Amino acid sequence: MAICQIKLKPNIIKVHNSAELTDAISKANAGDNIVMANGIWKDVQIKFYGKGTKEQPIILKAETTGKVTIEGVSNLQLGGDYLEVMNLHFKNGHTPTGSVIQFKINDETIANYSKVTNCVIEEFTQPNREVSDHWVELWGKHNQLDHCNIIGKSNFGPTVRVFLTGNKNINNHHQIIFNHFGPRPRKGGPHGETIQIGDSETSMTPSYTNVSNNYFEHCNGEVEVISNKSNFNEYRNNIFFESEGSLVLRHGNYCTIDGNVFIGNDSSEFIGGIRVINTGHWITNNYFYNLKGKEFRSALAVMNGIPKSPLNRYMQVTDVVVANNTFIDCVSPFQFSVGVNIDKKTVLPASEIRSERPERMVVANNMVYNHKEDNYPIVAYDKVDGVTFKKNVFNNVNKSNISNDGIITRDFQVKKLSEYLYVPTKNQEDAYKGFDFEKISTDIFGADRTKQNSIGAITIPVIDPTLINKKLYGTNWFSTNSPHYNAKIIQVATNKELLSQLEKSHSGDILSLKSGIYEITSALVINKHITIISVNSKNKAQLQFKGEKAVFEMHPKGVLNLENVILKGDKTQEAFTTLAKNMSQAYDLFIKNTEISDFKSVIKSYKASFADTISINNCVIKNCLNGIELNKETDDGGDYNAEFVYIKNSKFDNIQSTVLDYYRGGYDESTIGGNLVLQNNTFTNCGTDDKSGILIHNQGIVNVDFSNNTFKNNPVRDIAILWGEKGQKPVNNTISNSGQIRIEESLKQKLMY
Incomplete structure (x- = not known):
């Protein structure tokens, strides 16, 4: 006899304010739907608790999908069983606590079997970038985050964090699926992961968290896009x-990394793949395309461990399988013993010497193809005697520094099936069948491998060559595409017009200044993308500033393009400065064909401010007391005030103190580490009042191009001190009566750990 199941109609409770919402939650029973009325809910701290069932969860949702925005100082906490939150949009605010959405109300009221779905967290970031929080905290067991868009976190702390503290939170089987993460902007320091599962202290506990079918787009917070710090995750x-950054197996063991796609580009050397530490991982069926990263950011980076390593450092790589992966046009697909202190020059304590090579590691059935011959398929910084290579096929291994019978050079071809996707013209069928490889029964697209042998991530024929389908990820209602705006060219002829048009202009507009003198006594606020340019490049507009206010005040998300302008101060103001606090997001500054003179400082940054890019090109900068000050992150925690600093084709004359002070303190590997390009510049009569005796400070900055500059009559001891271990060296510089450029081969760095 068939049993007829009666589907109960949900009890719908519509609420219009915080008081009604709190009351409805307190009275909610299994099957209730609490509906938040459309509109802005500002400064609300929601505690959503109750006991639903699998068949009848308690649901909290928007009246209309995407029409309920949570703004101001707000957050959401869940506690209980079978709770569901859907269709909410967090924007224009920040959390008052350590998380925006937390699957826990307190240590006694933790969420289980609950989920947040079809929601958006958009730039819900702290006003002060130094304040740490998480946007989603997963506690308890069997919880789910799915089909959400999570965008624009710029402050300290991982975007999503899984906690494993206590028995209530281990063996959790959380599901993080079908979400769209990013963009996450560069942070200029560590603690910018997109997902972190566990931490050092709980890294040996079982988590069983599943991170699958997500889209990570421009997640640039730091070197670890995902930081695995627990066991048995997928x-x-x-x-x-x-x-x-990379998917980093930082701590923890026995993880499965299967069927993932890593896409790079020609312009960035910082896009990585997978970094391997610890024991028992299976890395299979992954596709790596056009990755330019090396060492920590190489397509596959296998690290050396530290003997008797504490939990928070680097365990030895053992019993790892890397099989059936495909690498197309990657600069260096395999790098082994990354992090080893080969040169013996960097001064590190014994506890940091990474000397334990990988053991019992199997690398088999991988395919590597490079269209160019200038790539290095395999780089080993130490012996690879603990690695077994089997049936790996390369089209070019001439420049690798190891040889092995399991590394086969073969002339084969690939063809392009869709954007970013290249596949072999025929299957390479001499696959290695040992070591329990029958577990790899399908390829990256789910095709059955048992019907034919093949190496690499892809067997042919490929039924559907679609590599990326953005429609699968995130909500079905939110888009990051801004409405199209036709930028305007706005003619400006007077002081008053400059101030008023700057305030009224839209992001993207161009203020075109007629020739003449503009006397300015208040700061020009840059809080959008704006271009200021002279109409006549041969008769440039001149901005004369009086009073102690800075000339240009850079605000969060401000972008200034300044071209063909003369800036003149009276040595009481900064030409460019940031806000002293609440620089929640990065700014950008591009200065071209401009003359800057008679200022207290050229650029002055404040602590917690961050510029993604500062570019000075073909400018004349003279008669200033101080130069470019990017030196306020002095906690030595790895943070710094700008990611990319380009100074090219410019003349510096009579800058009385340091011309550039660009500082990063703390020895860490979690960031790009700063970039300085100093090319084709002339420095004359600078540093006369500098007490340090150094004209250009670049302490701790990792990537430095110091070339084709001229130094004349600068009364300093040192022009600059370059970091030898990072390959920094001066090239084609001309020096006259200006001290020396030193290379420091044993730079002592303060460890952060």
Whole structure:
């Protein structure tokens, strides 16, 4: 006899304010739907608790999908069983606590079997970038985050954090699926992961978290896009698109990394793939395309361990399988013993010497193809005697520094099936069948491998060559595409017009200044993308400033393009400065064909401010007391005030103190580490009042191009001190009566750990 199941109609409770919402939650029973009325809910701290069932969860949702925005100082906490939150949009605010959405109300009221779905967290970031929080905290067991868009976190702390503290939170089987993460902007320091599962202290506990079918787009917070710090997690079928970092198996063991796609580009050397530490991982069926990263950011980076390593450092790589992966046009697909202190020059304590090579590691059935011959398929910084190579096929291994019978050079071809996707013209069928490889029964697209042998991530024929389908990820209602705006060219002829038009202009507009003198006594606020340019490049507009206010005040998300302008001060103001506090997001500054003179400082940054890019090109900068000050992050925690600093084709004359002070303190590997390009400049009569005796400070900055500059009559001891271990060296510089450029081969760095 068939049993007829009666589906109960949900009890719908519509609420219009915080008081009604709190009351409805307190009275909610299994099957109730609490509906938040459309509109802005500002300064609300929601505690959503109750006991639903699998068949009848308690649901909290928007009246209309996407029409309920949570703004101001707000957050959401869940506690209980079978709770569901859907269709909410967090924007224009920040959390008052350590998380925006937390699957826990307190240590006694933790969420289980609950989920947050079809929601958006958009730039819900702290006003002060130094304040740490998480946007989603997963506690308890069997919880789910799915089909959400999570965008624009710029302050300290991982975007999503899984906690494993206590028995209530281990063996959790959380599901993080079908979400769209990013962009996450560069942070200029560590603690910018997109997902972190566990931490050092709980890294040996079982988590069983599943991170699958997510899209990571431009997640550039730091070197670890995902930081695995627990056991038995799975990472399947995720897309990592132009994200400046890697999926990092930082701590923990026995993880599965299968079917993921890593897409790079030609312009960034910081986009990585997978970094391997610890024991028992299976890395299979992954596709790596056009990755330019090296060492920590190489397509596959296998690290050396530290003997008797504490939990928070680097365990030895053992019993790891890397099989059936495909690498197309990657600069250096395999790098082994990354982090080893080969040169013996960097001064590190014994506890930091990474000397334990990988053991019992199997690398088999991988395919590597490079269209160019200038790539280095395998780089080993130490012996690879603990690695077994079997049936790996390369089209070019001439420049690798190891040889092995399991590394086969073969002339084969690939063809392009869709954007970013290259596959072999025929299957390479001499696959290695040993070591329990029958577990790899399908390829990256789910095709059955048992019907035919093949190496690499892809067997042919490919039924559907679609590599990226953005419609699968995130909500079905939110888009990051801004409405199209036709930028305007706005003619400006007077002081008053300059101030008023700057305030009224839209992002993207161009203020075109007629020739003449503009006397300015208040700061020009840059809080959008704006261009200021002279109409006549041969008769430039001149901005004369009086009073102690800075000339240009850079605000969060401000972008200034300044071209063909003369800036003149009276040595009481900064030409460019940031806000002293609440610089929640990065700014950008591009200065071209401009003359800057008679200022107290050229650029002055404040603590917690961050510029993604500062570019000075073909400018004349003279008669200033101080130069460019990017030196306020002095906590030595790895943070710094700008990511990219380009100074090219410019003349510096009579800058009385340091011309550039660009500082990063703390020895860490979690960031790009700063970039300085100093090319084709002339420095004359600078540093006369500098007490340090150094004209250009670049302490701790990792990437430095110091070339084709001229130094004349600068009364300093040192022009600059370059970091030898990072390959920094001066090239084609001309020096006359200006001290020397030193290379420091044993730079002592303060460890952060």
